[in-house]
Amino acid sequence: MSIQVGDTLPDVEIRVVSNGIEEGRTGPLFAGRKVVLFAVPGAFTPTCSNRHLPGYVQHLAQFQARGVEVMCLAVNDAYVMQAWAASQNVPPELLMLADGNGNFTKAMGLELDGNAYGMGLRARRFALYAENGVVKALQVEAPGEFRVSTAEAILEALA
Template sequence: MSIQVGDTLPDVEIRAVGASIEQVHTSALFAGRKVVLFGVPGAFTPTCSNRHLPGYVQHFAQFRERGLDVMCLAVNDAYVMQAWAAAQHVPPELLMLADGNGNFTKAMGLELDGNAYGMGLRSRRFALYADNGVVKQLQVEAPGEFRVSTAEAMLELLG
């Protein structure tokens, strides 16, 4: 079952890519923070690279003005996430979360079986708002859609 509003984000080791690559527990990463976390099926994939991540980069200052941290999650290794961040001119404060084995994604119940496309396990496209690790808003895209998890949709939802 997928994570729901009111649930606490699962505690899993993950790699956070910013100015450096750090192995962290998600419980520590989200503790005491207001975070918009968005998940994408994969780094360097068309919609993720042309629309999803660029929207959050473009509107990053608006999230920060509201006191929100922004994090991007993909089932990719940390070096791929680091290269994607560099290619997309991601500010170092917008953390890229490398969930290489999909453990965090699976623990949230937001995995996507991409085997039919040669992609293996991936993350569903989603965005959530968490306060101190507790999910307050959750927007999961229907297959093939890109509407409710955009930066613009999250800014509107969070007022």
């Protein structure tokens, strides 16, 4: 079963990419913060690179003006996330979370079986808003869609 509004985000190991790569845990990472976390099926994939991540980069200042931090999650290793962030000109304030083994994604119940496409385990495309690690809003895309997890949709949901 997937995580729901009102649930606390799971506390697992994660790699955080910003000004370098750091090991951390999701519990302390989300504690005491207002965060929009959006997930993509894969770094460097078409929709993720052309629309999803760029939308959050473009609207980052609007989230920050509301006191909300933005984080991007993918089931990719930290070096891939670091290269993707560099290629997309992601500012260091937008944290890239590398869930290399998919442990955080699986703990949330938001994994995607991409084996039929040669991609293995991935994250479903989603966005959530959490305060102090508690999910306050969750938007999960239907397969093949890109509507409810966009930066614009989440900004509207936060209004």
